[in-house]
Amino acid sequence: MTLRENMESSGTWLFRWRSFLPLFLIAPILLAFKVYQYPYQSHRLDYIWEIGCVSISLFGLAIRFFTVGSVPKGTSGRNTKRVKGDFLNTTGIYSIVKHPLYLGNFVIGLGVSLFFRLWWVTSLFVLVFWTYYERIIFAEENFLQKTFSEKYLKWAHETPTFLPKLKNWKPPKLAFSFRTALRKEYDTFMAIIASFTFLEILGDSVVNGRLVLDQLWLILFLLSGLMNATLRMIDKKTKILRIDGR
Numbered sequence: 001m002t003l004r005e006n007m008e009s010s011g012t013w014l015f016r017w018r019s020f021l022p023l024f025l026i027a028p029i030l031l032a033f034k035v036y037q038y039p040y041q042s043h044r045l046d047y048i049w050e051i052g053c054v055s056i057s058l059f060g061l062a063i064r065f066f067t068v069g070s071v072p073k074g075t076s077g078r079n080t081k082r083v084k085g086d087f088l089n090t091t092g093i094y095s096i097v098k099h100p101l102y103l104g105n106f107v108i109g110l111g112v113s114l115f116f117r118l119w120w121v122t123s124l125f126v127l128v129f130w131t132y133y134e135r136i137i138f139a140e141e142n143f144l145q146k147t148f149s150e151k152y153l154k155w156a157h158e159t160p161t162f163l164p165k166l167k168n169w170k171p172p173k174l175a176f177s178f179r180t181a182l183r184k185e186y187d188t189f190m191a192i193i194a195s196f197t198f199l200e201i202l203g204d205s206v207v208n209g210r211l212v213l214d215q216l217w218l219i220l221f222l223l224s225g226l227m228n229a230t231l232r233m234i235d236k237k238t239k240i241l242r243i244d245g246r
Contacts, residue, residue, distance in 0.1 A: 008107065055111070058192065062183055066176065088155065096166055099162060179242075180241070
């Protein structure tokens with residue numbers, strides 16, 4: 001097998017299992033908690049820092065939210081089986097960056113990694129993310145080149161892979177659909193809140209030497225869980241969140 005074939009094969013495999021990327025970081029996270037402490041021994045400063053971290057992750061969610069709310073059915077989404085695409089997205093956010101969903105994932109993960117205030121945790125996250133997604137992107141771009149040939153090559157030449165080029169902006173062909181974005185991303189919001197709730201409880205417990213259940217984070221977790229369950233039921237039992245062609 002050539003290097004190119006190996007990259008494509010491993011990228012396709014990683015694409016299928018890309019949702020399990022956080023599992024690679026469990027051991028470093030547990031190690032980070034061994035030295036975890038509040039900044040300057042202040043719980044108030046810890047809260048302020050957490051708000052900043054959550055804001056970063058929610059900005060990543062906003063990137064994903066805007067992306068999936070502006071594209072047709074059969075393109076961007078939560079497909080986990082194989083690399084596929086019925087259309088080549090070249091307008092909207094895809095006019096300024098090739099992989100906005102992965103950019104959103106990176107920003108979400110960056111916010112989580114900054115929770116620890118340890119340079120090596122964030123550096124490790126960036127390294128693992130880049131190594132993991134590099135092959136996925138290779139497999140995706142190889143598929144798109146084979147499928148859309150010259151059209152893809154022209155768009156790829158003009159559009160950066162990961163860092164947005166704002167001056168390239170072209171309005172999306174489809175108007176933004178809040179309902180579509182909500183249907184596709186309510187699980188992501190729940191995952192962000194659940195992750196920070198877990199980290200906060202574990203961090204407080206390490207610092208205090210006993211189990212500490214932060215009321216604010218528990219309330220946020222319960223509210224997000226209620227919202228998630230409600231939207232899931234609406235999504236499964238009705239067509240309120242569904243729009244033809246999305």
